[in-house]
Amino acid sequence: MNAILATLGYVLSPDGSRVLMIRRDTRPDDLHFGYYNGLGGKLDRGEDVMAGMRREIAEESGLECHRLDLAGTISWPGFGRDGENWFGFLFRITEWSGTPFDGNDEGSLHWVERADLLAGRLPMWESDRHFLPLVFAEKPEVFHGVMPFDSGKAVSWNFSTH
Numbered sequence: 001m002n003a004i005l006a007t008l009g010y011v012l013s014p015d016g017s018r019v020l021m022i023r024r025d026t027r028p029d030d031l032h033f034g035y036y037n038g039l040g041g042k043l044d045r046g047e048d049v050m051a052g053m054r055r056e057i058a059e060e061s062g063l064e065c066h067r068l069d070l071a072g073t074i075s076w077p078g079f080g081r082d083g084e085n086w087f088g089f090l091f092r093i094t095e096w097s098g099t100p101f102d103g104n105d106e107g108s109l110h111w112v113e114r115a116d117l118l119a120g121r122l123p124m125w126e127s128d129r130h131f132l133p134l135v136f137a138e139k140p141e142v143f144h145g146v147m148p149f150d151s152g153k154a155v156s157w158n159f160s161t162h
Helices: 049-061 114-119 128-135
Strands: 004-012 018-023 039-042 064-076 086-097 107-113 143-146 158-160
Touching: 004 049, 004 064, 018 039, 018 114, 039 049, 049 064, 049 086, 064 128, 086 128, 107 114, 114 128, 128 143
Parallel strands: 004 086, 064 143
Antiparallel strands: 004 018, 004 039, 018 107, 064 086, 143 158
Protein backbone atom coordinates (compact mmCIF):
# COMPACT_ATOMS: atom_id res chain seq x y z
CA MET A 1 0.00 0.00 0.00
CA ASN A 2 1.31 3.43 -0.89
CA ALA A 3 0.58 5.94 1.87
CA ILE A 4 1.27 9.51 2.86
CA LEU A 5 3.39 9.44 6.04
CA ALA A 6 2.37 11.92 8.70
CA THR A 7 2.65 12.85 12.36
CA LEU A 8 -0.05 13.82 14.82
CA GLY A 9 0.96 15.27 18.17
CA TYR A 10 -0.87 16.13 21.36
CA VAL A 11 0.93 18.76 23.47
CA LEU A 12 -0.05 18.43 27.12
CA SER A 13 -0.12 21.23 29.67
CA PRO A 14 2.43 20.86 32.50
CA ASP A 15 -0.21 19.32 34.80
CA GLY A 16 -1.56 17.09 32.00
CA SER A 17 -5.13 18.37 32.30
CA ARG A 18 -5.21 20.31 29.02
CA VAL A 19 -4.17 19.62 25.43
CA LEU A 20 -3.11 22.16 22.83
CA MET A 21 -5.36 21.68 19.81
CA ILE A 22 -5.84 23.44 16.53
CA ARG A 23 -9.34 24.42 15.48
CA ARG A 24 -9.22 24.27 11.70
CA ASP A 25 -11.17 27.46 11.02
CA THR A 26 -9.32 29.48 8.38
CA ARG A 27 -10.17 27.76 5.06
CA PRO A 28 -13.75 26.63 4.37
CA ASP A 29 -12.43 24.20 1.70
CA ASP A 30 -10.27 22.43 4.33
CA LEU A 31 -11.18 18.75 4.74
CA HIS A 32 -10.90 19.33 8.53
CA PHE A 33 -12.80 22.67 8.60
CA GLY A 34 -14.41 23.40 11.97
CA TYR A 35 -12.80 20.40 13.69
CA TYR A 36 -10.35 20.35 16.56
CA ASN A 37 -7.29 18.26 15.89
CA GLY A 38 -3.82 17.57 17.21
CA LEU A 39 -0.85 19.26 15.57
CA GLY A 40 1.16 17.66 12.81
CA GLY A 41 1.39 16.97 9.13
CA LYS A 42 3.22 15.20 6.35
CA LEU A 43 6.81 14.07 6.74
CA ASP A 44 9.35 15.75 4.50
CA ARG A 45 11.53 13.62 2.23
CA GLY A 46 14.45 12.19 4.20
CA GLU A 47 12.97 13.20 7.57
CA ASP A 48 12.50 10.73 10.44
CA VAL A 49 9.23 10.77 12.38
CA MET A 50 10.67 12.42 15.50
CA ALA A 51 12.27 15.22 13.48
CA GLY A 52 9.04 15.62 11.50
CA MET A 53 6.95 15.85 14.67
CA ARG A 54 9.32 18.42 16.20
CA ARG A 55 9.28 20.48 12.99
CA GLU A 56 5.48 20.42 12.71
CA ILE A 57 5.00 21.42 16.37
CA ALA A 58 7.48 24.29 15.96
CA GLU A 59 5.89 25.48 12.69
CA GLU A 60 2.30 25.22 13.88
CA SER A 61 2.62 26.34 17.51
CA GLY A 62 6.03 27.97 18.04
CA LEU A 63 6.87 25.42 20.75
CA GLU A 64 10.09 23.43 21.04
CA CYS A 65 9.55 19.77 21.96
CA HIS A 66 11.82 18.21 24.59
CA ARG A 67 10.00 14.93 25.22
CA LEU A 68 7.89 13.03 22.73
CA ASP A 69 6.31 9.71 23.65
CA LEU A 70 5.09 7.51 20.82
CA ALA A 71 1.42 6.79 21.51
CA GLY A 72 0.92 4.61 18.47
CA THR A 73 0.48 4.35 14.73
CA ILE A 74 -2.65 4.34 12.61
CA SER A 75 -3.14 3.33 9.00
CA TRP A 76 -5.99 5.32 7.42
CA PRO A 77 -6.70 3.73 4.00
CA GLY A 78 -8.93 5.96 1.89
CA PHE A 79 -8.81 8.91 4.31
CA GLY A 80 -7.55 11.70 2.04
CA ARG A 81 -9.56 14.14 -0.04
CA ASP A 82 -9.15 11.96 -3.13
CA GLY A 83 -9.14 8.64 -1.27
CA GLU A 84 -5.41 8.70 -0.50
CA ASN A 85 -4.05 6.35 2.10
CA TRP A 86 -2.44 7.94 5.16
CA PHE A 87 -0.19 6.40 7.80
CA GLY A 88 0.22 8.40 11.01
CA PHE A 89 2.62 8.33 13.94
CA LEU A 90 0.85 9.70 17.04
CA PHE A 91 2.75 11.32 19.91
CA ARG A 92 2.15 12.74 23.36
CA ILE A 93 4.37 15.79 23.91
CA THR A 94 4.85 16.08 27.67
CA GLU A 95 7.88 18.39 27.89
CA TRP A 96 8.25 21.52 25.80
CA SER A 97 9.26 25.16 26.00
CA GLY A 98 8.05 28.41 24.53
CA THR A 99 4.76 30.26 24.28
CA PRO A 100 2.25 28.90 21.77
CA PHE A 101 1.03 31.04 18.91
CA ASP A 102 -2.61 32.16 18.93
CA GLY A 103 -3.00 30.45 15.57
CA ASN A 104 -1.45 29.72 12.20
CA ASP A 105 -2.46 29.47 8.53
CA GLU A 106 -4.66 26.45 9.27
CA GLY A 107 -6.56 27.70 12.29
CA SER A 108 -6.63 28.97 15.85
CA LEU A 109 -4.84 27.23 18.74
CA HIS A 110 -6.66 26.43 21.97
CA TRP A 111 -5.83 24.75 25.26
CA VAL A 112 -8.76 22.37 25.75
CA GLU A 113 -9.60 20.27 28.77
CA ARG A 114 -8.47 16.69 28.23
CA ALA A 115 -11.75 15.54 29.83
CA ASP A 116 -13.76 17.51 27.22
CA LEU A 117 -11.67 16.02 24.43
CA LEU A 118 -12.17 12.46 25.68
CA ALA A 119 -15.89 13.02 26.32
CA GLY A 120 -16.41 14.21 22.75
CA ARG A 121 -17.58 17.68 23.75
CA LEU A 122 -15.59 19.32 20.93
CA PRO A 123 -16.28 19.21 17.20
CA MET A 124 -13.82 16.67 15.82
CA TRP A 125 -13.62 13.73 13.48
CA GLU A 126 -16.03 11.15 14.86
CA SER A 127 -13.33 8.55 14.28
CA ASP A 128 -10.91 10.28 16.70
CA ARG A 129 -13.12 9.12 19.56
CA HIS A 130 -11.90 5.57 18.92
CA PHE A 131 -8.18 6.16 19.39
CA LEU A 132 -7.96 9.19 21.74
CA PRO A 133 -8.67 7.02 24.83
CA LEU A 134 -5.57 4.99 23.86
CA VAL A 135 -3.46 8.12 23.42
CA PHE A 136 -4.48 9.47 26.84
CA ALA A 137 -4.81 6.20 28.79
CA GLU A 138 -3.83 6.28 32.45
CA LYS A 139 -1.18 3.62 31.72
CA PRO A 140 -0.67 4.01 27.97
CA GLU A 141 0.61 1.21 25.79
CA VAL A 142 1.90 1.83 22.28
CA PHE A 143 -0.86 0.78 19.88
CA HIS A 144 -1.00 0.07 16.16
CA GLY A 145 -4.32 0.49 14.45
CA VAL A 146 -6.05 0.50 11.12
CA MET A 147 -9.09 2.63 10.36
CA PRO A 148 -10.31 2.34 6.76
CA PHE A 149 -12.34 5.24 5.36
CA ASP A 150 -14.97 5.29 2.64
CA SER A 151 -16.68 8.47 1.43
CA GLY A 152 -15.21 10.51 4.29
CA LYS A 153 -16.32 8.16 7.09
CA ALA A 154 -14.46 5.54 9.07
CA VAL A 155 -15.91 2.11 8.30
CA SER A 156 -14.06 0.10 10.97
CA TRP A 157 -11.37 0.27 13.68
CA ASN A 158 -8.95 -2.42 14.80
CA PHE A 159 -5.83 -2.13 16.91
CA SER A 160 -3.29 -4.18 18.80
CA THR A 161 -0.86 -3.36 21.59
CA HIS A 162 1.47 -6.35 21.38
